Amino acid sequence: MDALIHIEHIMKIYNPGENEVRALDDVSLDIYAGEFVAIIGQSGSGKSTLMNLLGCLDIPTSGTYILSGQDVSSLSDNALSEIRNQQIGFIFQGFNLISNLTAIENVALPLIYRGLPAGERLKYATEALRMVGLENRMKHKPAEMSGGQQQRVAIARAIAARPPVILADEPTGNLDSTSTKEIMNILHELHDTGRTVILITHDDQIAANAKRVVRIMDGKVESDITREN
Amino acid sequence: MSQLLEYIKMAFFNILSNKIRSLLTMLGIIIGISSVILIMSLGNGAKNMITGQLDSIGTGQVAIMSMEDPITQEDLEYLKEEMEEVDAYLFAFGFEGTISTPKGDFTGNAYGCQTDTYLFEQYAVLTQGRYFNEDEYNDAKMVCYLSESDAIRLFGNTDVIGMPVDIMVDGRTLTYTIIGLTAYPENTSMITYSSENDPIFLNLPLTSLEAALGFDADLFYSQQGNVLLNENANAKEACDKIINILEARHDCQGENKFIIQSFSDVMSTISTVINVITLFISLVAAISLLVGGVGVMNIMLVSVTERTREIGIRKSLGAKTGSILLQFLSESAIITMLGGILGIVFGFLGAMVISWLIGALAPEYAFTPSISIGAVLLATLFSSVVGIFFGIYPARKAAKLSPIEALRRM
Numbered sequence: 001m002d003a004l005i006h007i008e009h010i011m012k013i014y015n016p017g018e019n020e021v022r023a024l025d026d027v028s029l030d031i032y033a034g035e036f037v038a039i040i041g042q043s044g045s046g047k048s049t050l051m052n053l054l055g056c057l058d059i060p061t062s063g064t065y066i067l068s069g070q071d072v073s074s075l076s077d078n079a080l081s082e083i084r085n086q087q088i089g090f091i092f093q094g095f096n097l098i099s100n101l102t103a104i105e106n107v108a109l110p111l112i113y114r115g116l117p118a119g120e121r122l123k124y125a126t127e128a129l130r131m132v133g134l135e136n137r138m139k140h141k142p143a144e145m146s147g148g149q150q151q152r153v154a155i156a157r158a159i160a161a162r163p164p165v166i167l168a169d170e171p172t173g174n175l176d177s178t179s180t181k182e183i184m185n186i187l188h189e190l191h192d193t194g195r196t197v198i199l200i201t202h203d204d205q206i207a208a209n210a211k212r213v214v215r216i217m218d219g220k221v222e223s224d225i226t227r228e229n
Numbered sequence: 230m231s232q233l234l235e236y237i238k239m240a241f242f243n244i245l246s247n248k249i250r251s252l253l254t255m256l257g258i259i260i261g262i263s264s265v266i267l268i269m270s271l272g273n274g275a276k277n278m279i280t281g282q283l284d285s286i287g288t289g290q291v292a293i294m295s296m297e298d299p300i301t302q303e304d305l306e307y308l309k310e311e312m313e314e315v316d317a318y319l320f321a322f323g324f325e326g327t328i329s330t331p332k333g334d335f336t337g338n339a340y341g342c343q344t345d346t347y348l349f350e351q352y353a354v355l356t357q358g359r360y361f362n363e364d365e366y367n368d369a370k371m372v373c374y375l376s377e378s379d380a381i382r383l384f385g386n387t388d389v390i391g392m393p394v395d396i397m398v399d400g401r402t403l404t405y406t407i408i409g410l411t412a413y414p415e416n417t418s419m420i421t422y423s424s425e426n427d428p429i430f431l432n433l434p435l436t437s438l439e440a441a442l443g444f445d446a447d448l449f450y451s452q453q454g455n456v457l458l459n460e461n462a463n464a465k466e467a468c469d470k471i472i473n474i475l476e477a478r479h480d481c482q483g484e485n486k487f488i489i490q491s492f493s494d495v496m497s498t499i500s501t502v503i504n505v506i507t508l509f510i511s512l513v514a515a516i517s518l519l520v521g522g523v524g525v526m527n528i529m530l531v532s533v534t535e536r537t538r539e540i541g542i543r544k545s546l547g548a549k550t551g552s553i554l555l556q557f558l559s560e561s562a563i564i565t566m567l568g569g570i571l572g573i574v575f576g577f578l579g580a581m582v583i584s585w586l587i588g589a590l591a592p593e594y595a596f597t598p599s600i601s602i603g604a605v606l607l608a609t610l611f612s613s614v615v616g617i618f619f620g621i622y623p624a625r626k627a628a629k630l631s632p633i634e635a636l637r638r639m
Contacts, residue, residue: 057545057632078549085547096542100246112235113547157546177450 002069003030004164004196005054010063010073012049012219014085023049024060025219031198033164036191038199038210046219048169051200054078055088055167068164085113087159093170095150097142097157103129104138107157114161128160132186148179155186159195166190166197172206184209232514233555240559244567254528255568257521258615261610262572263579264514270580272507277459279503279597280496289316289403289458290349290492291468298479298486300454302446307478308471315471317345320453322446324438328429330383337396338428339403341435341446342442347374347411348457350451352454358390358409369419369436374409396431405433464491518612521568522619529561529623540627554628561620562613569612583587 003077012024023046031037041047052058053065056072059080065073072083089110091097093192097106107125116124129135132152142150158166168187172180188209199210207213212226244251293300305318321342344366347353353376361372373394380389388396389407396403458467468489476482531541540553548556565586580598588595 052633055545058635078551081547081549084545090545092636096538096545098539098542100243100544109543111541112232113549113552161547167445227426 003066003226004033004035004068005029005031005198006064006066007053008064008066010053010065011061012046012053012058013061016061020044022219024053027063027216027219029214029221029223029224031196033196034191035212036187036197036199036210037212037213037214038201038207039216040201040204040207041216042202045216047200047202047216049219050216051167051169051198054165055090056083081113085110085161087163087165089161089163089166091151091154091158091166091171092166093173095142095147095154095174097150097153099142102139102141103134103145103153106142107160108151110157110161111186121124124160124162125156131159131189132156132207135175146179147175148182151175151179151183152186155183155190164196166195167200168197169200170202171199172203173201180206232552233559235610236552236555237559237563239556240563243560244564250528251564251567254525254564255571255588257524258518258565258612259521259572260567261521262520262569263574263576265511266573266576266600266604266608267579267583268510268514268579269507269604270600271583272503272510274580274584274596274598276500276503276507277599280500289460289462289464291456291458291464291471292490293454293456293471293475294452294488294490295475295486296373296452298488300451300475300483303476304475305454305456308456308474311474312470313468314459315456317348317457318343318457319345319349319457320435320446320451321347322431322435322438324398324442326396326403328383328394328431328475330394332385334385335383336426336428338430338495339396339398339438340430340432341438342432343435345457346432349455350411353411353413356410356412357387358407360409366434366460367437369434370407370442371403371405371433371437371441371471373405373431373433375429377409377410380407380410382429389552394431399442401441402617403437405437406433407570411606425551436437444486458491464493494604501597514553517636518615522565522615525561525565525616526619526623529557529620530626532560533557533623536627537630537635537638540630541632544630544632545636550628554624556621557624557627558617561624565616565619566609573608586621 007027007029010024010027011022014021014023025046027050039047039050045197049058053060056067056075057080059075060073063073064071067083067087070083072080075083084090098109101109104122104125107128108121111121111124126135126138128137132155134149134152134156137149137153142153145153151174155171166187171187172183175183184206187197187199197210199206201207212224214224215222254538302320305320309315309318319342321340323341324339326337326339328335344361344363347355347360355374356377358374360374361370365372377387380387383389384392384396387410390408392407394407435446438444456471458464468491472487472489475487476484478594479486543553577598577600580600584596584598
């Protein structure tokens with residue numbers, strides 16, 4: 001089976017020249033559809049860079065990245081935007097909701113950029129909000145919701161367009177333990193329904209939720225352990 | 230571009246969720262457009278009033294000038310007979326003289342003219358009596374008509390029909406009988422009352438002067454003659470015809486000796502002058518539009534900085550460079566267009582208020598402001614163009630943000 005995500009000898013170098021920083025140094029990784037992978041690393045380890053590359057927010061200095069069979073390692077900004085829209089659902093640490101839009105409007109946002117008509121946008125967004133248990137909060141603005149609820153809205157936004165990959169960057173970093181549990185449960189549910197979930201964290205406990213843990217250190221993959229059940 | 234509507238919706242939403250700021254951003258545009266519209270509608274209104282009044286006194290008047298080959302009364306008479314477009318001609322001589330009445334001595338003017346000369350003063354109306362007729366003209370009768378205000382100066386009242394009036398011209402005293410009084414209707418902006426120092430005009434048959442003073446008007450010639458065209462005549466064609474006839478009579482075809490100035494030429498000159506003045510002031514006002522545009526750019530730049538994170542979020546969710554560009558461009562275009570529409574409304578309301586004030590304070594100058602639909606469309610279009618032009622820089626700045634950078638910014 002072909003990997004959903006296939007990265008090979010990826011380098012990401014900032015400030016090429018004398019003071020160059022090798023944020024990623026020859027990283028190769030395969031992630032298959034339906035996996036729940038945690039990428040763990042301390043700050044400065046290069047995990048954020050990896051997450052930016054995996055999320056098609058950036059392109060590598062060298063190396064190959066094949067996502068769903070398509071080489072995305074040297075696409076233009078606009079092409080990357082389209083890939084992000086089609087393939088990736090982002091969940092950020094700071095929720096990153098747009099504050100003057102309601103929950104449902106936030107969730108529908110990626111669907112606008114996909115070019116769906118209003119009716120379908122509403123349908124998909126409602127469905128996604130229902131999945132995260134926020135069908136009663138659709139008209140609320142982010143400021144009127146708790147952190148956990150906001151993150152659930154963000155998850156709904158990530159899944160509304162039904163991308164194959166869910167990329168969660170420290171999704172529980174700003175949350176209390178109760179909300180953390182809630183969010184992790186939802187991520188598990190998403191995984192159980194067949195989605196590929198990539199969780200980026202610095203926290204071993206959070207990483208322990210995933211079956212496979214990839215540890216990044218100094219821009220290299222230090223370990224890649226899949227837990228046996 | 231099917232998504233354009235979405236961006237416009239987003240833009241509207243953003244404008245509405247920052248009402249006060251949007252309004253302040255629009256202010257420059259509102260002031261700019263409203264002053265342009267104000268000036269244009271006042272200018273238009275004033276032009277309509279002036280040309281309207283000139284129209285009622287002067288339509289159809291054509292002045293024929295010739296420096297080298299003077300025009301005779303016969304020429305004009307011939308034109309009147311030959312051309313159905315020509316209603317009347319004016320070939321008048323005024324002789325200065327002194328009029329003595331019990332009220333004193335006045336400077337007068339024995340104005341020898343034709344029976345239909347009064348047609349040239351279309352604004353004047355006969356208030357008493359009548360003008361002299363063809364028979365009186367042909368018989369060189371000593372009759373005259375004058376304006377009511379002159380009658381009051383001479384006799385202290387207007388009960389003067391049938392009264393004799395003496396005018397001393399060239400050492401001879403000529404006695405005319407007053408048969409008519411004329412007046413201008415009130416509330417016209419034309420000068421209607423003669424002042425103390427103006428000569429008093431006695432309008433009388435030219436033939437009577439010929440007889441009394443012993444000269445032949447046919448031998449007189451003038452460098453200018455006036456004819457009055459029929460209301461329905463085509464001024465351009467008629468003028469060409471006049472030149473042809475005169476050139477044929479004077480045997481000087483194609484020598485361009487005769488110059489014709491019709492009243493419509495004068496009116497178009499006046500219109501042009503008013504248009505140029507209006508345009509000039511409008512341009513000055515339009516400078517404020519420029520300032521307004523810079524204001525819009527300024528606020529949009531602030532807005533881009535403020536919303537960097539939002540831009541990052543949108544980009545991470547799949548917004549392309551063009552989507553962000555369009556979103557911000559539509560925002561600035563809509564802001565300025567709304568500003569433009571408000572400016573049009575305020576400008577026209579301002580013009581109405583000003584013209585109402587003029588009407589209340591100086592009724593003779595009252596006019597209705599008017600604005601063409603073209604000017605309104607132009608103003609709207611122009612304000613949108615200002616918005617788009619000044620929106621490009623901030624929108625590009627927003628669109629080119631890297632999503633990673635934008636998301637990192639708090």
